[in-house]
Amino acid sequence: MQARVVRFVNGRIVANHSITPGELWISDGKIIAPSEKADSTVDVAGLIIAPGLIDLQINGGFGIDFTEEPERVLEVAKKLPQYGVTSFLPTCITSSKEHYRDCLTALRAQMNAAHDGANLLGIHLEGPFFNVKQKGAHNSALVRPCDCVETPEELYGSLEKVMIVTLAPELPGAENIISQLHKEGIIISCGHSSATYDEMQKAMNWGLSFATHLFNAMTPFHHREPGVVGSVLGTRGFMYSVIADPHHLHQKALELAYRLNPEGLVLVSDAMSALGLPAGHYHLGTMQVEVDEGKATISGTNILAGSIIALDSAMRYLVAATGCSLVEAIDAATIKPATLLQIQHQKGTLEVGADADFILLDDTLHVHSTYIAGELVPNA
Ligand code: ZN
Numbered sequence: 001m002q003a004r005v006v007r008f009v010n011g012r013i014v015a016n017h018s019i020t021p022g023e024l025w026i027s028d029g030k031i032i033a034p035s036e037k038a039d040s041t042v043d044v045a046g047l048i049i050a051p052g053l054i055d056l057q058i059n060g061g062f063g064i065d066f067t068e069e070p071e072r073v074l075e076v077a078k079k080l081p082q083y084g085v086t087s088f089l090p091t092c093i094t095s096s097k098e099h100y101r102d103c104l105t106a107l108r109a110q111m112n113a114a115h116d117g118a119n120l121l122g123i124h125l126e127g128p129f130f131n132v133k134q135k136g137a138h139n140s141a142l143v144r145p146c147d148c149v150e151t152p153e154e155l156y157g158s159l160e161k162v163m164i165v166t167l168a169p170e171l172p173g174a175e176n177i178i179s180q181l182h183k184e185g186i187i188i189s190c191g192h193s194s195a196t197y198d199e200m201q202k203a204m205n206w207g208l209s210f211a212t213h214l215f216n217a218m219t220p221f222h223h224r225e226p227g228v229v230g231s232v233l234g235t236r237g238f239m240y241s242v243i244a245d246p247h248h249l250h251q252k253a254l255e256l257a258y259r260l261n262p263e264g265l266v267l268v269s270d271a272m273s274a275l276g277l278p279a280g281h282y283h284l285g286t287m288q289v290e291v292d293e294g295k296a297t298i299s300g301t302n303i304l305a306g307s308i309i310a311l312d313s314a315m316r317y318l319v320a321a322t323g324c325s326l327v328e329a330i331d332a333a334t335i336k337p338a339t340l341l342q343i344q345h346q347k348g349t350l351e352v353g354a355d356a357d358f359i360l361l362d363d364t365l366h367v368h369s370t371y372i373a374g375e376l377v378p379n380a
Contacts, residue, residue, distance in 0.1 A: 003028035006374065007038035011049040011360070014334075015350055019327050024049050026356040029373035033352050044360055047368055048326070051334040051348045052086025052357035053311040056164065056241060056341075057124050057212065057268040059091050059284060061275030061310075066090040067099075067285040070106035078117035079276065081370035081377040083310035086357035087119040087347055089163055091270075093285040094127030094138040097150075101157035108161050117377065119357070121341065122163030125156065126212070129167035129177060130192035136217040137298050137305035138192065139286050147173030152180055159184050163341060166212040168193035169203030182207030187340060189241075190228055192217045200231035204238070210340060211240035213270055214257060216248055216304065233260040239340055241268040244314040244321070245307050247295045251321035258322040266340065267314040267333045272296055272306035315365045329365060 005027045013022035025032045059065060062079050064072045073090050080088060092103050104123060111120045128144040135143055146167070153159050165181050166189045167174065178188050190203065191212030211232045221229040232240045242249060242257060244267055258265055269275070274282045274291040281299070282289045284306055288299040296305045315329040338348025346355055356374035359367055370377045
């Protein structure tokens with residue numbers, strides 16, 4: 001039987017870094033070239049048709065923490081489309097060797113299971129090779145130096161499905177770890193780090209190609225020691241993520257990053273288990289977290305413990321802070337993360353042949369509908 005062809009009309013399409021009037025045609029879960037006849041037509045009433053959002057760093061949501069309850073990741077996957085998120089990398093934070101093995105095994109099993117909702121593209125491992133001075137919300141007892149005897153594969157159990165590892169490249173032994181991960185095709189990102197400018201330059205030569213939640217959990221910019229921030233923003237096109245909410249980044253800091261290195265800017269949520277839930281007490285890995293007035297902190301401290309935003313609100317904050325165009329904000333959550341993962345012809349794009357994961361947005365970047373593999377996702 002011939003697959004049904006659906007045509008979306010009266011919309012504005014995101015393509016090639018611009019938004020232009022056009023139609024989207026899909027069939028069998030893929031985007032197709034316009035053809036002669038469609039089986040059905042959907043009028044999108046002037047909305048923007050954009051690729052589905054891709055979140056490279058999310059720790060959980062809806063009361064579920066991926067590090068503690070990885071077997072429940074699909075419950076979150078089902079609910080993320082309400083924010084326009086169609087793909088994500090569940091993120092596992094600093095853990096013991098035994099816990100990494102269990103957590104990664106459970107995440108991989110869920111990834112291989114048939115499910116509704118957002119796609120699980122792979123895993124982001126945050127830790128354990130962090131500078132303890134920049135541990136942020138990670139448990140200092142579990143942070144490890146890079147000069148341990150195990151290879152990353154021995155520590156994590158397996159590197160299967162691991163797509164990003166965030167580590168501090170200034171640690172003794174980091175060259176070895178970075179080289180091993182790089183050889184496996186894993187993206188190595190600088191984070192929770194006190195690296196100097198020179199240490200960053202060296203690490204970039206070893207294969208480091210990304211920076212995690214720029215400005216947060218790293219030494220600030222100094223005019224005699226530009227550090228990670230100076231390195232990333234001074235290398236036009238070098239990619240970095242930002243948590244675009246007012247608790248993690250002052251609007252002016254976000255604007256500075258955007259002005260200096262707009263091509264590199266990628267939005268992540270770094271959302272924790274309270275995403276989608278009211279103020280209260282929650283978990284991030286082994287840490288207790290309090291959420292109040294939109295801010296998540298380690299209980300009894302002012303240490304930020306991830307966000308409670310999703311990528312749609314990150315896009316809106318980026319526009320408000322920087323005055324960037326709507327398409328730049330959309331690109332920062334779609335084609336740019338897809339390009340980092342080298343899946344830019346399959347996800348984060350509306351080009352012919354790509355997966356039909358797309359969203360309908362209004363001009364304030366609020367999500368009206370989300371489609372995954374060509375199917376409208378009902379609000380879970
Ligand atoms: Zn972090």
